[in-house]
Amino acid sequence: MPGIYIHIPYCHKACHYCNFHFSTNLKTINSTVEAICHEAGLVASEFSQVHFVTLYIGGGTPSLLHPGQLKKILHSVRENFRLTSQETTLEANPEDLLPEKLEEWLGLGIDRLSIGIQTFDEQFLRQFNRNHTSQQAFDALKQARRAGFLKYNVDLIFGFPGQSMDQWLSDLHRAIDLQPQHLSVYSLTREEGTAFDYMVRRRMIQEADEGLMAEMFFAARELLTSTGYQQYEISNYALPGYHALHNSNYWKGEPYIGLGPSAHSYTGTHRRWNISNNALYEKSLANGEKWYEEELLTPEIHFNELVITGIRTIWGIDMDRCLNLLRDEQKDQWLKKVDQLIEKNQLKKEKNHIILHPDYLFISDRIAIELMV
Ligand code: SF4
Known part of the structure; x- marks a missing residue:
């Protein structure tokens, strides 16, 4: 079941643990949106025989786009590819889940949200430079439900420096109380070059030890599976019938194409990755130069x-x-x-x-x- 992934490389702020490709300079969003639409038009003929069934808009923080920008991208994708979407997911951060935006997203055919909550703990949110408060996280999920979203995922992270098992269980209970159909539960990992990496190397903070990480992993599994969620992938839990189709296709080795800076594509025989630099990606597309590297598998x-x-x-x-x-x-x-x-x-x-x-x-x-x- 092939899928389409679109990478929106912009964020309000840089979270201290994150090594995804993104920029906090929001002034160039419009030109990146144009370039993504241009890329869709250029690669469409390669995939004219492929019937895509899922669409995933990730990042970065795609929820910061204005509805007009999102509309432009969706229009271009639907115009250029054979897409009968069984699932259209938007990654969203809590501060962007406002009633007017939610309504517009539904109107654009987005039927699933993946919400980056990470923790409800105010101290860890601040320490890792998240752009939302605990209250905004609660409100976001309530708003999503009120607006009529029937499918939403909550992302949580465990293993913050100094986080106790009780604090982790409290995060899990708060998430479960908000009744998401899907939860993604990741351990905090130290990626080279991040602020978190710098702070650990300078001994400003200490990473959680592996034993505690393992206990937190198994505690999450015990609690979530006893609450009706199925662990169908190491970090992913869903209520029956709510597996993430798009991501499941990655894990099953199905083909997908990726549009946008740093996006990856997999055709079944080749893997391709776009330039991880917004300006260079745009410039290459504008000049008719190659904007990706590719390897034969x-x-x-x-x-x-x-x-x-x-x-x-x-x-x-x-x-x-x-x-x-x-x-x-x-x-x-x-x-x-x-x-x-x-x-x-x-x-x-x-x-x-x-x-x-x-x-x-x-x-x-x-x-x-x-x-x-
Ligand atoms: S919002 Fe997401 S993509 Fe952006 S910096 Fe934070 S974790 Fe990374």
């Missing part, structure tokens, strides 16, 4: 990507699809490794899929490395 790269994404989900790794990518001499070796991990109860086999035992989800990356070629 070797069978090994393709195989490893299927392993690393599949292992994170309840659907697991499609063995037939993986084995088709291996040379004969690699196949036996790989199957032997799979059997060893099944014997250790780290993996189980269901039909032609191998699925990670939920107790090992927290170390899924380590097990994925064992399964890579």
